[in-house]
Amino acid sequence: MENIQTPEYAIETKNLFIFYGSFPAVSEVNMRIEKQKVTAIIGPSGCGKSTLLRAFNRMNDFVPSSYVTGEILLQGQNLYGKDIDPVEVRRKIGMVFQKPNPFPKSIYENISWGAKINGFKGNMDELVEQSLRGAALWEEVKDKLKKSAYELSGGQQQRLCIARTIAIQPEIILMDEPASALDPISTLRIEELMQELKQNYTIIIVTHNMQQAARVSDYTAMMMLEKDGSRSGTVIEFSETKKIFTNPKDKRTEDYVTGRFG
Amino acid sequence: MNPNRDHYPKGEALHRSLSRRYRSASIWQTLFFSALVIAILSLAALLYNVVDGAFGYVAFEYKNDPSEFTSKALDDLNKQELLDILTTNLSSGAFKKLDNEKAMEKRSKSDLYTLVLERLIQIDTKQTWSMTDSIFRSSEIKAEVAKKYPDAKLEFRSWLTPVFLTTPMSSKAEFAGVRTAILGSLWMVGIAILFALPIGTGAAIYLQEYASKNFLNRVIQTNINNLAGVPSIVYGMLGLAIFVRALEPFTSGSMFGVTDSNGRTILSAGLTMGTLVLPLIIINAQEAIKAVPDSLRQAAFGVGATRWQTVWHHVLPNALPGILTGSILAVSRAIGETAPLIVVGASTFISLDPEGPFSKFTALPIQIYQWTTRAQSEFHSIAASAIIVLLILLLSLNATAVLLRNRVQRKY
Amino acid sequence: MKQENTIMENKIFRPLDLKKKMRPAESIIQSLLFISGVLSIFITVAIVYELGKEALLFFNNPDVTFAKFFGTTQWQPGIGLFGIWPLVTSTLVTSFIAMFVSLPLGLAAALFLSEYASPKARSALKPILEILAGIPTVVYGYFALLFMTPLLQKIFGDGVEVYNMLSAGIVMGIMILPLISSMSEDALSAVPRALREGAYAMGATKFETSIQVVLPAALSGIGAALIIGISRAVGETMIVAVAAGSGPNFTFNPFKAAETMTGHIARISGGDLSYNSIDYNSLFAIALMLFLVTLVLNLISQGIINRFRQRYE
Numbered sequence A: 001m002e003n004i005q006t007p008e009y010a011i012e013t014k015n016l017f018i019f020y021g022s023f024p025a026v027s028e029v030n031m032r033i034e035k036q037k038v039t040a041i042i043g044p045s046g047c048g049k050s051t052l053l054r055a056f057n058r059m060n061d062f063v064p065s066s067y068v069t070g071e072i073l074l075q076g077q078n079l080y081g082k083d084i085d086p087v088e089v090r091r092k093i094g095m096v097f098q099k100p101n102p103f104p105k106s107i108y109e110n111i112s113w114g115a116k117i118n119g120f121k122g123n124m125d126e127l128v129e130q131s132l133r134g135a136a137l138w139e140e141v142k143d144k145l146k147k148s149a150y151e152l153s154g155g156q157q158q159r160l161c162i163a164r165t166i167a168i169q170p171e172i173i174l175m176d177e178p179a180s181a182l183d184p185i186s187t188l189r190i191e192e193l194m195q196e197l198k199q200n201y202t203i204i205i206v207t208h209n210m211q212q213a214a215r216v217s218d219y220t221a222m223m224m225l226e227k228d229g230s231r232s233g234t235v236i237e238f239s240e241t242k243k244i245f246t247n248p249k250d251k252r253t254e255d256y257v258t259g260r261f262g
Numbered sequence B: 001m002n003p004n005r006d007h008y009p010k011g012e013a014l015h016r017s018l019s020r021r022y023r024s025a026s027i028w029q030t031l032f033f034s035a036l037v038i039a040i041l042s043l044a045a046l047l048y049n050v051v052d053g054a055f056g057y058v059a060f061e062y063k064n065d066p067s068e069f070t071s072k073a074l075d076d077l078n079k080q081e082l083l084d085i086l087t088t089n090l091s092s093g094a095f096k097k098l099d100n101e102k103a104m105e106k107r108s109k110s111d112l113y114t115l116v117l118e119r120l121i122q123i124d125t126k127q128t129w130s131m132t133d134s135i136f137r138s139s140e141i142k143a144e145v146a147k148k149y150p151d152a153k154l155e156f157r158s159w160l161t162p163v164f165l166t167t168p169m170s171s172k173a174e175f176a177g178v179r180t181a182i183l184g185s186l187w188m189v190g191i192a193i194l195f196a197l198p199i200g201t202g203a204a205i206y207l208q209e210y211a212s213k214n215f216l217n218r219v220i221q222t223n224i225n226n227l228a229g230v231p232s233i234v235y236g237m238l239g240l241a242i243f244v245r246a247l248e249p250f251t252s253g254s255m256f257g258v259t260d261s262n263g264r265t266i267l268s269a270g271l272t273m274g275t276l277v278l279p280l281i282i283i284n285a286q287e288a289i290k291a292v293p294d295s296l297r298q299a300a301f302g303v304g305a306t307r308w309q310t311v312w313h314h315v316l317p318n319a320l321p322g323i324l325t326g327s328i329l330a331v332s333r334a335i336g337e338t339a340p341l342i343v344v345g346a347s348t349f350i351s352l353d354p355e356g357p358f359s360k361f362t363a364l365p366i367q368i369y370q371w372t373t374r375a376q377s378e379f380h381s382i383a384a385s386a387i388i389v390l391l392i393l394l395l396s397l398n399a400t401a402v403l404l405r406n407r408v409q410r411k412y
Numbered sequence C: 001m002k003q004e005n006t007i008m009e010n011k012i013f014r015p016l017d018l019k020k021k022m023r024p025a026e027s028i029i030q031s032l033l034f035i036s037g038v039l040s041i042f043i044t045v046a047i048v049y050e051l052g053k054e055a056l057l058f059f060n061n062p063d064v065t066f067a068k069f070f071g072t073t074q075w076q077p078g079i080g081l082f083g084i085w086p087l088v089t090s091t092l093v094t095s096f097i098a099m100f101v102s103l104p105l106g107l108a109a110a111l112f113l114s115e116y117a118s119p120k121a122r123s124a125l126k127p128i129l130e131i132l133a134g135i136p137t138v139v140y141g142y143f144a145l146l147f148m149t150p151l152l153q154k155i156f157g158d159g160v161e162v163y164n165m166l167s168a169g170i171v172m173g174i175m176i177l178p179l180i181s182s183m184s185e186d187a188l189s190a191v192p193r194a195l196r197e198g199a200y201a202m203g204a205t206k207f208e209t210s211i212q213v214v215l216p217a218a219l220s221g222i223g224a225a226l227i228i229g230i231s232r233a234v235g236e237t238m239i240v241a242v243a244a245g246s247g248p249n250f251t252f253n254p255f256k257a258a259e260t261m262t263g264h265i266a267r268i269s270g271g272d273l274s275y276n277s278i279d280y281n282s283l284f285a286i287a288l289m290l291f292l293v294t295l296v297l298n299l300i301s302q303g304i305i306n307r308f309r310q311r312y313e
């Protein structure tokens, strides 16, 4: 009964370590991610940002050597608990990847498929339209819903991936460098989209773009390799974005966000 | 937009729908797996079927009673006694002929024993049974034999024996062996590889190391891939038209003074088979050459080597294990191929060892084909034995190839 | 010592010369390699020429008309019956049965191996398929005649003839299964990881991902496997020569004996055949048809595979 948690947190990690074989890619992460806010994870390449993000919806299960210790709690339930079904976890925590990866199906089916397999009972056309509107794509594709998703531009494909994620109406949306393969205008649209989406969803985004983090996020987690030479990454500072960018506690954070890093 | 989560199953319903999804998934997974089970069962059935045919009861009668030739039991005779029996009972002409093939004194005891059975006592096989029947219906079989063939003896026999490997063809299944067939297969494969390996490796080197990406080279590549898919019997027809017929003076050996042969020789068969495995060898050699890292070539060019020097000193030595693996696979393909040999005219009844490329010949799969299509069950038994020989041969070849491949893999 | 001298000389006295040099040995080797490469084209040309020449002789025979060839259903060139259909229908029936067996089984095996099997299970199961693929077809012929046919007779009763197309077709399917399975597996594993992850991230189960996302994405590769499989079945000789029957027979009944195109070539050419007879020429006409059919199938399949590769690169 200790499971009843303070409800304002979307996700909470406790003493989280993530291993690839014997290599601890991420060590000792303790953070509480707020509901209906955008949280950015920043840090140098290879420090474990993607690893941490993928741990949140158990995508790391597909790397056979990987495992975690510690806890990731969603509404008080440990995502890595014995009786937890990873499929249900992913149903609640959607993900948008770095490179757009639409299915080789029509635009319509890209969205309806996830809904269908998850037992959606409502009006499918409505859902497709709603989701596409939600991803700010409706106006551009409403006349070619039956066309292959591969005919869209990269930026449109990425918004389609966001649309298909919100179609299954998860609680949390994870985004791993969602705009890194896109041009500035598409990037801007995705950033605007995030601002809208956070009214209803909790968003966690990994980005290499400091300005982007500063623009879109409410909270920022700064990750770094640990100083002890283990090449293992950890969260060295986690607080409001404003604070990270104007008044960081950690010297390394300051160096990184002001571009003096390395 | 306000997400409306009501349309998705929740709580208990979600659990139920999920477990339904899982259930159908596991049913399908079982179905997928059962395809592999069927494959395994087929393989098991095939092997069992072959072994089942190669051992079992055989009911036979002696045309001439052994007591006409000796007072002792046949199995107790020593070599000299067997020889004496042959000397006294065979016509002198028949004895001389056998002596010419191989000196009688030099023959082994089991060889002589076979001769006594084959030439003097003369076995007449009445019926054979599979191994399974022989084991599980032993008493029924005995009763059946006693009724149907009162004079016959019943014996549990292994059709696959050392003698089977070393005796030539015979028109009687009991005395037939695969010696000539094995030798014919070896000759044929030897010629095929001698022909295809250098040309195939050369073509692979050309395509990987020299060819630019122009139209001709693309045609060559596509063409090779297509040749690999041409039915083997079409190669047989090609061999028949070109090697057997058009090049008859060469393949029959008449160009070289050999007179007693037409174009249906080991040489024609070997060249036909070489043509058949050529695309296979090229494709495998290309893979092996592709696997040699580019840094090696650059290093060689960097110290001023010409292209051929680079290929000869660096690329080929590193690709060699792969090329050899490919040729072993080609050899096993050639050994098992039957259709082209039928078309180019392998003889089915040859009891003399092949002497050279201009001999008529038979081959292991040809014998299997012949014996399988005979009606009498004793021929099925020796077909099964020949299949076992063929499969063991192929298995050892492939094991060699796997070992070679593993050694290559360890290197990079 | 001597060698050192020449090196020194080179350094000191030879003027720098970067012009192209004639390297006769290199050119000779290169030409030899080129000839080896071109030989394969020569083989194709020889096949087309030789088969075409004899086939032409066959079709130029005044007794042979296209109307007879495609319009009648009896094939006995020796006595002037030139209807090709009995050989074609039996080829179609056996190939169809073979694909009916090998496509679902091969595809299911590929799905299991690429999507479900643990690495350990894979390394245990794949060699079994490789062994099946390495067994000579004449051995499959033995298996068809002496195992499958008796089995079918037990199941379906006396309607099954000693030689029949069903048994040959089923065993041919088993023979082709490893080919279909390994080509399909290649196609399935060529589907990018990102696509699977996209599906998983939406709460799809492993099964839903592999059937509804990976399988459709690999469909063209699987189509290529199917086509290659058909080409194999059409060209396969020994199984049908041993088990399908030895005499042209115009029938679609799989329980009946009927000789296929390949089986017919094997039987007729196996005897003593005189070179300038109509029988001899007719075999080449059949072989030419076989060659063209398999060539077209192989080309289509290769085209599909190339397109498929480009898509995901």
Ligand SMILES: Nc1ncnc2c1ncn2[C@@H]1O[C@H](COP(=O)(O)OP(=O)(O)OP(=O)(O)O)[C@@H](O)[C@H]1O
Residues within 6 Å of the ligand: A020, A025, A044, A045, A046, A047, A048, A049, A050, A051, A052, A063
């Ligand atoms: N599948 C894997 N198997 C083994 N090690 C891995 C695997 N994926 C990542 N790693 C290792 O884990 C560490 C963290 O990788 P991760 O991809 O999480 O970094 P990242 O912070 O996302 O980097 P980037 O900014 O470049 O995307 C790296 O040292 C990487 O080598």
Ligand SMILES: [Mg+2]
Residues within 6 Å of the ligand: A049, A050, A051, A176
């Ligand atoms: Mg990353």
